[in-house]
Amino acid sequence: MAKKTINNVKLGIFALVGLLVMIFSLYMIGKDTNMFGSNYTLRVRFDNVHGLTSGNNIRYAGIQVGTVKKVKILNDTLIEVSMLIDTKMKNYIHMSDIVSMSTDGLMGNRILNIAPAKDGSPLAQDGDLLVTKKSTSTDDMLETLDKTNRNIKDVSEELKMTFLRINSSSALWKLLSDETLPNNLRASAVSIRHAAVNADKMVADIHEIINDVKAGKGSLGAILTDTTIAYNLNEAVVRIQQVGDHADELAKQLTRIAETIKQDVNTGKGPAHAILKDSSIVINLNNSLSNIEKGTASFNQVMEALKHNFLLRGYFRKLEKKQKEEQQKAGY
Amino acid sequence: MSLPRTWQRFLNETGELSRFTGRFFSQGFKPRYEISELLRQCYIIGYKSLPLVGLTGFIMGLVLTMQLRPSLISYGAESQLPAMVSIAVVREIGPVITALIFAGKIGSSIGAELGSMRVTEQIDAMEVSGTNPFKFLVVTRVLAATLMLPVLVLLSDAISLYGSYLGVNIKGVTSLDLFFKQVFDALSFDDFIPAFIKTYFFGFAVGIVGCFKGFNSKKGTEGVGRSANSAVVVSSVLIFILDLLAVQITDLFGLN
Incomplete structure (x- = not known):
């Protein structure tokens, strides 16, 4: 009978273990x-x-x-x-x-x-x-990849063309094989550096000037900072304005005069009219001028005669000599 | 009857087996219950089978792991080994191999035991003495086989997976924790429940066929050997047929 109980206990353990395995499995599977x-x-x-x-x-x-x-x-x-x-x-x-x-x-x-x-x-x-x-599905990815591939193809073809052109360009190769170019470039760089240094200095100077101006030093500073100058300037402007007014008046007077002259000219009064409008005066003037011309010609004759006169010949020779000396001085 | 004699015999036996099964259901669930005999049979059928079933399960898990490894390596999916083995073991290998071993051990022993009892006329004596031999001998054994096989399968699965864990560790390295995590990640109720349910039918088939063959044993001691032999053969075949049915039914319910 004892053996039977032991067997039953063993059976119970066996069944329990099986049950536990099942419950554990179910739990583990169901957990997720x-x-x-x-x-x-x-x-x-x-x-x-x-x-x-x-x-x-x-x-x-x-x-x-x-x-x-x-x-x-x-x-x-x-x-x-x-x-x-x-x-x-x-x-x-x-x-x-x-x-x-x-x-x-x-x-x-x-x-x-x-x-x-x-x-x-x-x-x-x-x-x-x-x-x-x-x-992103694989199909989409492949589609995009296809587009990219095509673009790459186009780009590579264009690159090929570009390189062919570069290879066939003699000017570029000349430029590349030119040994003076680096030197020139270096020199340019040096110049640029100098220029930059100068620019730097200049900027520093400008800075200084601006500082001075700000501080009220110098004439510009004075202009910008001195209030009396501003007052003076204002006065000057007022005066200029006054002058302008006077000028205006003057101009009015001048126009008035011009108008009276015009009237005189048109109505036949005064010398202006005589000069501008009277034709007989013009003829007289012409006659006078021709007479003067004649007069001067005769005068020249007289002068020539005088030069040859023994009394005055010495004076004229002296005059010539002096003239020559002055010319020589100017020449050297 | 124009049917060949072998066919006749086959159909006759199928009919007999069906009637025997019907008798089990009509008598098995009526009092009086042979509880202590049932427990004794459970002990013999279940507990005593555990070492054998455990050993086969362990070897199956180990071998399956080592066999699957090369093909998984060729796919670069060596890390899926625990998942693969667990599904194979829980869904198919565990129940079927355990049931076959069970049929070999229990089917033959029931067939031989009942056969020799029939041949030595102990069953007739029992009937005369007032004990219902069908209830006392058949119902207890069939019930014990039906109840014990699922438990054995569960334990066998667990031992199998442990064997598989050792198998993984022969050539690779994994922790027991990670291994079982992967195993249970791969498994779902759809894998576990149908496989568990079909083990009841396997157990029932082994028990009922063993009892039927033994109970109807004839022709002296020679008949005992034959009934033991045919009990194993028929129950093994039945296990495969039931497995086929089970997979069809689970598929029908969309659980595959």
Whole structure:
């Protein structure tokens, strides 16, 4: 009978161990599917879920936080995914956190990634809808890659052309093989440096001048800082204005005079009219001028006669000599 | 009857087995219950089978790991070894291998035991003495086999996975913690529950076929050997047929 009891105990242990293994397995399998922990639901909407199904993992910043509960079609362009999230994450997941889809490893299952937005938006509550980021599918990537490849092809062809041109350009090669060029460049650089130094000095001088001006030194400083000059200037301006007024008056008087002259001329009074309007006077003047011409000619004759006269010949010779000496002095 | 004799015999036996199963269900759940005999049978069938089942499970896990490694390495997915082995063991290898070992050990022993009892007319004597031999011998054994095989499969799976852990560590390095983390990450209820349920049917098949063959043993001591032999063969075949059915049904329920 004792043996039977021992056997029964052994059997009991055996069955218990089996049961424990089963419970442990069930718990371990169920742990990831959030069957035993408390959790809350968040929703997210995609236009394509790329094969995501219920039970797929959800990660928050890389940490496993829950599983996909349900994938439901809302309409032809929108699919809603319900996510079961561990209640512990309630203090971390915010409304503006971005959900994106990716693959676990290279060929693994689809997973959802919740990326923290870090913008201090309110915490997500049960049933809230999170924002999504469109994931890049391999097709999109290949499409972009194709475009890039074409661009690279074009660019490389153009580069080829450019290099061909560069290679065939004799001017460039001459320039490159010119040994004086570096020297010239160096000299230019030195000059530029000198110029820069000078410019620097100049700037320093200007700076100094400006400082002086600011301090009221020199005439410019005086102008800018001395208030009496400003007063004087003001007075001068007033005087100039007065002068202007006088000039104005003068001009008026002048016009008046000009007008009287004009009247005189037109009405035939005074010498102006005689000069400008009387034609007989012109003839008389002409006659007088011709007479004067004649007079001077006779005078010249008389002078020549005088030069040859023995009384005055000596005086004229002296005059000539003096003239010659002056010319010689000027020559040397 | 135009059917060949072998076909006739096969159909006849199928019919007999069905009737035997029906008798089990009609009598098995009526009082009086042979509780202490059931416990004794559980001890013999379950507990006594554990070393054998454990050993085979351990070797299966170890060998499977080492066999899968090269092909996984060729895919560059050596890290998926625990996941791969765990799914293979829990879904298929564990239940089926354990059930086959169980059939070999328990099916033959039940067949031989009941066969020799029939041949030596102990069963007839029991009937005369007022004990229901069907209840006392058949129902207890079938129930014990049905209840014990799932437990054995669970333990065998666990031992298998430990063997697999050692197998991984022969050529690579992984911690037990990481290994079991990977194992349970790979497993889901869809893997575990159908595989667990089908072990009940395997156990039942082994028990009922062993009892049927032994209970209907004929032709003296020669018949005992034959009934033991055919109990193992038929129950093994039945295990595979049930496995096929199980996979179809789980597929039908969308659990695959």
